[in-house]
Amino acid sequence: MAAPLNRIADPPRAADVVVVGGGIVGAASAFWLARAGHRPVLVERAAALASATTAASVHGVRAQWTDPENVAMIRESLDLFARFPEVLYLPPAEADIGLTRQGYLFASTDPGQRDALRARVERQHELGLADVALLDGEAVRRRFPWLTREVTAATFRAGDGWLDGRRAATLFARASGAPILLGTEVLEIERVGDRVVGVATSRGRVATDTVVLATGPFTAGPTGLAGEPLPLTLLRRHRLILAPHPGIPQDAPMTIDADTGAHWRPHGGGAVLAWPLPEPAMPPAFPVPPDPSFPALVLHDPRGVSRLAPFWRDVAATIPAVDLDLVAGQYTMTPDHKPLIGPAAHTVGLWLHTGYSGHGVMGSPSGGRLLADLITGRVPDAANPFRLGRFAEGVGLEVERGVL
Ligand SMILES: Cc1cc2nc3c(=O)[nH]c(=O)nc-3n(C[C@H](O)[C@H](O)[C@H](O)COP(=O)(O)OP(=O)(O)OC[C@H]3O[C@@H](n4cnc5c(N)ncnc54)[C@H](O)[C@@H]3O)c2cc1C
Structure with missing residues (x-):
């Protein structure tokens, strides 16, 4: 103990x-x-x-960055998280941080983004992240069939994920x-x-x-x-947790709309959603008052999570408001x-x-x-x-x- x-x-x-x-x-x-x-x-x-x-x-938690400092830093962190019991000298059962490596997927419907995504992956390979894959629309839909047919290109790293x-x-x-x-x-x-x-x-x-x-x-x-x-500078950011819903695939990766920034991942039968929209800088605050219109925006706006993953329309239409848990916090930006x-x-x-x-x-x-x-x-x-x-x-x- x-x-x-x-x-x-x-x-x-x-x-x-x-x-x-x-x-x-x-x-x-x-x-x-x-x-x-x-x-x-x-x-x-x-x-x-x-x-x-x-x-x-x-x-x-993703190593999928493109500048050497972030890649090195977060690879080291991911390695530490993966070896947490050993690093902390704790029995594995006590050092469980829920590290879930279901990957990070950045996907785009914009054919003009294909070259940019290719350049990102080439850079990542140069930086030693050999396991980032560049996928075309068909390949990525074979792997994640719930994606819209409009996805033209994506990058995926299976070793990325999330934790507690x-x-x-x-x-x-x-x-x-x-x-x-x-x-x-x-x-x-x-x-x-x-x-x-x-x-x-x-x-x-x-x-x-x-x-x-x-x-x-x-x-x-x-x-x-x-x-x-x-x-x-400080920017307000929102996080929306959805209670379990049968329409949300629990084997999905962190799925990021590379064109709009809206993203989500599975969480306990439901999901966690976020979308770093433009906000004015603000003074430090705690608690940070959330914008009550955020859930409708991320779930129903055509640029929100349903753009890449249309199943979100059905989920949004059927999920009761009580199953939504909204919080805001601040990004401390340099x-x-x-x-x-x-x-x-x-x-x-x-x-x-x-x-x-x-x-x-x-x-x-x-x-x-x-x-x-x-x-x-x-x-x-x-x-x-x-x-x-x-x-x-x-x-x-x-x-x-x-x-x-
Ligand atoms: C919506 C949202 C989503 C995010 N998603 C991700 C993500 O997916 N991955 C990721 O890596 N990061 C993410 N982040 C960023 C991440 O949460 C922060 O970078 C991280 O939590 C910062 O930790 P911290 O310890 O600096 O800040 P905090 O957790 O805010 O800790 C600072 C502590 O200092 C205490 N404190 C302040 N002033 C004093 C004082 N005078 N005396 C004593 N105590 C004081 C506060 O009470 C607080 O507990 C997200 C942030 C937000 C808001």
Whole structure:
């Protein structure tokens, strides 16, 4: 039996490292810091871990990216997730995170997209993802007969999939052995000159010279704890869960409309649906009020999920409204849609771990390992592709286009 969460009632007077934020990013940070020999304390203002953005996620995990940094990061994460019991030193039954590798399918009805999809796959092969397949309309319908005849091309990687990111976060926190303060808000990073000397919390002070900010959307903006401007913007994103319905194929992959961005995957006899539509940037919020028109949009709009998979029309016509569970959360976006991992610019001892731009569940296991390597000095920041300085340097800023 693995140790339970190491919850503590009161803040310690001092800590080696304070990790602020108990979502998957903070939990993975605490785990890798502990593994590297540190003794982190994890501070979360909510009453439970992983109850904010992480709880709103679709929990998809795909190596099918096209830029080298994301491919490397998420391949590493997928490998860690696949070996979770071994990595966490837990019995397999206790480290079950529901990793389901039914693949990720990007499909298009636009003949003009065929070349772009081919170019993506060629790039992925160059980057070592030899198992991404380019399929024409007929081949993809043979495999997934519920797709519309209008699909002209698709890319598929069978090893991609989804998991339970909340459970992964809780297990990371447990396996870290870190003392965990729940219901405790960090109010201020205390500094002397340009150095961190502690954190002021809603339940007392903790002296420390090292703080990791893993506060998700709450790292951004003038109210953020960093105390320096960061290139982060927040976008509202929705997730709709549908209760079990016989019309939803449970052996389907994560199915993404490469032309509109609408996507879905099976979930417990039903499905999870999402669609990153254009939204104005907004300040950090929790909870994030959802747009009540989202379910009708994703289910009934001709650009929604029924465009590629017409069975959704029947499901949408027959599913009772009570079987729909809508939540919203925020993507914490950076200008190049890659995370921000590494030291802050103006405060010695302050480390940033955020900005996953919508892929923090799949990125943070690897990102946490990188953060710990940076803090211990095993990896110099100059060799870190996710350093804050890249924006000023203008390097590595290529944004993944055409997909989520
Ligand atoms: C609709 C939606 C779908 C998504 N789908 C996917 C997906 O399929 N795959 C994927 O990889 N990612 C996905 N994401 C993104 C993913 O959910 C996030 O990248 C990830 O959860 C970010 O984790 P986090 O720990 O940084 O943030 P959070 O989970 O928000 O954790 C931050 C924590 O910090 C705490 N906190 C904030 N301020 C303080 C303070 N002052 N003191 C103490 N605690 C504080 C908060 O209470 C919170 O618990 C999705 C996101 C959304 C919204």
